[in-house]
Amino acid sequence: MKLRHDIDELGRVGDLLSIENPLQFNLDNYVGGTFRGKPIFDLDGVEDQIDSGRSQKVTANGKITYTFLDEGDGLIGIYNNKNYGFTAGEGLAAFSAAQEAEARDSITLWDDLVAPEFVExxxxxxxxxxxxxTDPAQAYAYYPSEKGGQKYLGDVFVADPAVNWTNAWLGYGGYGATTLVHELGHALGLSHPGNYNYDPDLPLSYANYAEYAQDSEQYTIMSYWSAQETGARIVNWDLLQFNNPQTPLLHDIYVIQEKYGADPTTRTGDTTYGFNSTADREVYDFDANPFPYLSIYDAGGEDTLDFSGFFGGTVLNLNDGEFSSGGSAIPSAAEINANALELYYETGEVDYIGGVDQATIDSISSRYISNNARDISIDTGYTGVNAVNYENISIAYGTMIENAVGSEYRDIIIANELDNTLTGNGGADVFVFQDGGTDTITDFLAGEDLIDLSALAGEDTAIDFGAGFLEADFDGDGAVDLTLVFDNGAELTAADVYMG
Structure with missing residues (x-):
């Protein structure tokens, strides 16, 4: 296995569109413009690109079934006869136990999103x-059919790990795991976002084949193109490689829920995502998954996004359809080399060429963190947020998360329209408010932390301070539009509030 210590810095490319005071570089907020010469679509346009128009035939009791074909009788007949139009018949073999376990995990990620229930x-x-x-280079799936047809419609075939070691690379950020989630998307009726498929004879690239701007793995796991193509910067520092998506992403969730309906029962209690996780999926536990690359869907309850264990600072945005940035401390050379060697033994990859030294890791990480800090400062106007990843976590459209917990470093915490409870922890944190209501900050440190009201304040704005509270009337009508409660009794001065 080759350790990639020659990661290229693509950064953000293309023309930034004019929008007043954007808080993040999210192409969804620039609908109607262009990026790198490609049109930026609204969600209806995205749906038209990703929805193939084909769906699973859901049973009357709301079930979609799945199974693992066994050696012997399970892999004969129509499943090994090209006269029926079946093309994956070369070298058919059953999944290993590890592949089956990973496939079940992948199914639960889709099952959490949609109203039908998956049953093995x-x-x-x-x-x-x-x-x-042994037929596909990586994997492929057949689109489903609601009208019946050949029995292989909706089935998933993966290149045997004996001929493609990456399909044995399972777990968080493993290419084999990402492949299964992607192919299940096809089995449910999602397409690639553009008119492309794997073809070694074609010059496949974002520039050549993306039909709209958001066709990247920042927005959809169905894309062929890296998240870097649209400005994100997401590294699996455990292996010093670009990371791979770990769940269906922002646009996948939107489109699949438009097709099948959203699951109203997914984590309806009070759920914490991140550190101190109470979510029922380990991928959302950042102690177990230190470099997350995912999107969060939640159907109800009072929920929390907890970045308390992240390193170097974060952007924590509670708004649905938006991105947050962060990750855990970067491992040492010894740890990265040990992880690479473990993967080498687990997958049977024969191209392992040895380790990487600490100086190389320090150089790469310094460059990436510096570029992340630069882009965060461009987005928000605030410097000093040294996040290890950039725009790697999103909240699904329609998902409401109430509370945020920052890291021990400088964080930018962006509230939403709900009544939020926000904890900055250490660092000189910035709390950004774009909506009225009543919000609570548990640990505001006057003279160090900052309240940003620039999205709301105008020439008629009046602010009243007191011990443990701030009240703001933004339009001068005499009514309080925003109340901030400080649990620690902090008493602010004008210097603690930025009005724009």
Whole structure:
């Protein structure tokens, strides 16, 4: 396995569009413009690109079934006969136990999003069937059909790990794990966002084949193009490689829920995502998944996004359809080399060429963190946020998360329209408010932390301070539009508030 210590810095490319005081570089906020010469679509346009128009035939009791084809009878007949139009018949083999476990985890990620329930069955005949094959270079799936048809429609075939080691690379950020989530998207009726498929004879690239600006793995796991193409910068520092998506992403969630309806039962209690996680999926536990690359869907309750264990500072944005930035401390050379060697033994990859030294890691990480800090300062106007990843976590459209917990470093915490409870922890934190209501900050430190009201304040704005509170009337009508409560009794001065 090759350690990639020659990561290129693509940065943010293209023309930034004119918008007053953007808080983040999120292409969804620039609909109607262009980026790198490509049109920026609204969500209806995105849906038209990603929805193939084909869906699984959901049973009357709301079920979609899946199974793992076994050696022997499960892999004969139509599943090994090209006369029926089936093309994956070369080298058919059953999934390993590890592949089955990863596929089940991938299914639960989609199951959490949609109203139908996924049910595992035995033998052939399920809506989605999994097997290895030596035919695909990486993997492929057949689109489903609500009208019946050949039995392989909706099935998923993965290049046998014996011929493509990356399909044995499972777990968070593993390319084999990402492949399974992607192919399940096809099995549910999602397409690539543009008119492309794998072809070694074509010059496949974002520049050549992306039909609209948001066609990247920043927005959809169905894309072929790196998140870097649209400005994100997401590294799996455990291996010193670009990371791979770990869940369906922002646009995948929107489109799949438009197709099948949203699951109203997913984590309806009070749920914490991140550190101190109470979510029922380990991918949302940042102690277990220190370099997350994911999108969060939640159906209800009073929820919290907890970045308390992240390193170097964060952007924590509670607004749905927006991105946050952060990650854990970068491992040492010894740890990265040990992780690479472990992956080498687990996957059987034969291209391992040795380790990387600490000086190289320090050089790469310094460059990346510096560029992340630069882009965060461009987005927000605030310097000193040294996040290790940039725009790697998103909140699904329609998902409401009430509370935020920052890191021990400088954070920019962006409140939403709900009544939020915000904890900055250490560092000179910035709390940004764009809506009225009543919000609570648990640990505001006057003279160090900052309240940013620039999105709301105008020439008629009046602010009243007192011990443990701030009240703001933004339009001068005499009514309080925003109340901030400081649990620690902080008493602010004008210097603690930025009005623009």
């Amino acid at each position: 069955t035995e033998g052939r005949g399920a809506d989605i069937q999994f097997a290895n094959s």
